[in-house]
Amino acid sequence: MATDNLSEPVPSEPVDPHADLSSVLPMTAETRDGHLWVGGVDMVELAREAGTALYVMDEEQIRHQLREFRKWTTFHWKDVETVYAAKAFMCKAICRVVHEEGCMVLCASGGELAIALAAGVPASRVQVHGNNKTPAEIREAVLARVDRIVADSLLELERISAVAVELGVEQPVLLRVTPGIRPDTHGYIQTGQEDSKFGFGLNHGLALAGVKRACELPGIDFAGLHMHIGSQIFALQSYSKAIEVMVEFMAEVQRETSCPVRDLDVGGGIGIKYGLADEPSTIEQFGKVVVDGIKEECERHGLTVPRILIEPGRAVVANAGITLYTVGVVKDIPGIRTYVAVDGGMTDNIRPALYGARYECLVANKADQPRTEVVTIAGKHCETGDLIARDTPVQPPETGDIIAVCATGAYCHSMASNYNKQVRPAVVFVRDGEARVVVRRETYDDLMRCDTE
Numbered sequence: 001m002a003t004d005n006l007s008e009p010v011p012s013e014p015v016d017p018h019a020d021l022s023s024v025l026p027m028t029a030e031t032r033d034g035h036l037w038v039g040g041v042d043m044v045e046l047a048r049e050a051g052t053a054l055y056v057m058d059e060e061q062i063r064h065q066l067r068e069f070r071k072w073t074t075f076h077w078k079d080v081e082t083v084y085a086a087k088a089f090m091c092k093a094i095c096r097v098v099h100e101e102g103c104m105v106l107c108a109s110g111g112e113l114a115i116a117l118a119a120g121v122p123a124s125r126v127q128v129h130g131n132n133k134t135p136a137e138i139r140e141a142v143l144a145r146v147d148r149i150v151a152d153s154l155l156e157l158e159r160i161s162a163v164a165v166e167l168g169v170e171q172p173v174l175l176r177v178t179p180g181i182r183p184d185t186h187g188y189i190q191t192g193q194e195d196s197k198f199g200f201g202l203n204h205g206l207a208l209a210g211v212k213r214a215c216e217l218p219g220i221d222f223a224g225l226h227m228h229i230g231s232q233i234f235a236l237q238s239y240s241k242a243i244e245v246m247v248e249f250m251a252e253v254q255r256e257t258s259c260p261v262r263d264l265d266v267g268g269g270i271g272i273k274y275g276l277a278d279e280p281s282t283i284e285q286f287g288k289v290v291v292d293g294i295k296e297e298c299e300r301h302g303l304t305v306p307r308i309l310i311e312p313g314r315a316v317v318a319n320a321g322i323t324l325y326t327v328g329v330v331k332d333i334p335g336i337r338t339y340v341a342v343d344g345g346m347t348d349n350i351r352p353a354l355y356g357a358r359y360e361c362l363v364a365n366k367a368d369q370p371r372t373e374v375v376t377i378a379g380k381h382c383e384t385g386d387l388i389a390r391d392t393p394v395q396p397p398e399t400g401d402i403i404a405v406c407a408t409g410a411y412c413h414s415m416a417s418n419y420n421k422q423v424r425p426a427v428v429f430v431r432d433g434e435a436r437v438v439v440r441r442e443t444y445d446d447l448m449r450c451d452t453e
């Protein structure tokens, strides 16, 4: 590959034009008459009918993932709750699916809480976290009577207490602790190290002081401890190490205070397969490492095993999603590269620009052909870094083709923006041959909805 004006080198893996993409596509994906189908729906037809850019989610796979998390955690210990981290992909439809599958919803803001409640999820099945919740967000959560608020600081404890006292309620609270572990993932998505904006560190007695304060404040029911060490984690040892630290801290809490730790929340972060070379662990392996790890550590310290909470986000929705685009300009720069421009980009998928994330792509209307061309899929926005996939194999692309980008179900729709005043795409759930629009495409009117003059 020629040198270029794109600063980061791309790893030069050998490209197999016949590589099987099924491990990064939704579980119901198949090829019929040369087209990509998902959930029994022809993606090329859907793109023509619903327009592009378009997010498509395989509902069957979302349900399957949620069931797998429940199955492989409660297999090892009866008292485990799967709390879907809605930041990965949030709308009313996903909240209903999560609730129907017996899981809880984790909200990262007042906006997410409003959506979960509007979707009909009972507040008793909702939890709220965030490193700097506003006083208004705290009030909304306490007023709704959510199952747990994860408190990140002494200031938040004071604020939760004040609202709970005013409303005459006891608010169950978890204390977020940073166990001092750096998992094997991008620096931007490591969150459990001591040098972090999140939670209470263990050094200098900060976390213990937080627990003591939570226990003495009126209106607060100290329910237990929370950690979240990062995202897109492949090495399960990172969880094992963090669990060792957290259970040791539970023992310290037991020794030093009279506050029982009823809940231990290990957060989310389970990695998923974006590229064919990625080898994330399975949900079964995750369940075993986390639940057995907590049980063993509790036994070693003579502690009662708490209720265990897990908070998967990406692993529930990422591989269930694809994004469809229509190819516009194909620009070949001899000796350098071919740019294939699509009708979306960093506004519907910021991850390549933000983290250098890589995706597998295919031409949905040529799905039965080998991916013999190496091209760069570019967005339509006014930034050189607006690329969806650099130097990636696809079937020979032409103007009008439909490109499918795999594994875009997480942190794409939820991070979408209106940069360049691009309207955000619709989201379509597909299942058993049916396609339903669960989030409609924005209109130009939506872009001006908040203008006051």
Ligand SMILES: Cc1ncc(COP(=O)(O)O)c(C=O)c1O
Pocket: 085, 087, 088, 129, 228, 230, 231, 232, 267, 268, 269, 270, 311, 312, 313, 314, 315
């Ligand atoms: C507290 C918390 N829990 C869970 C998650 C979900 O992480 P993931 O989508 O990587 O599973 C996040 C995401 O950053 C988070 O901040």
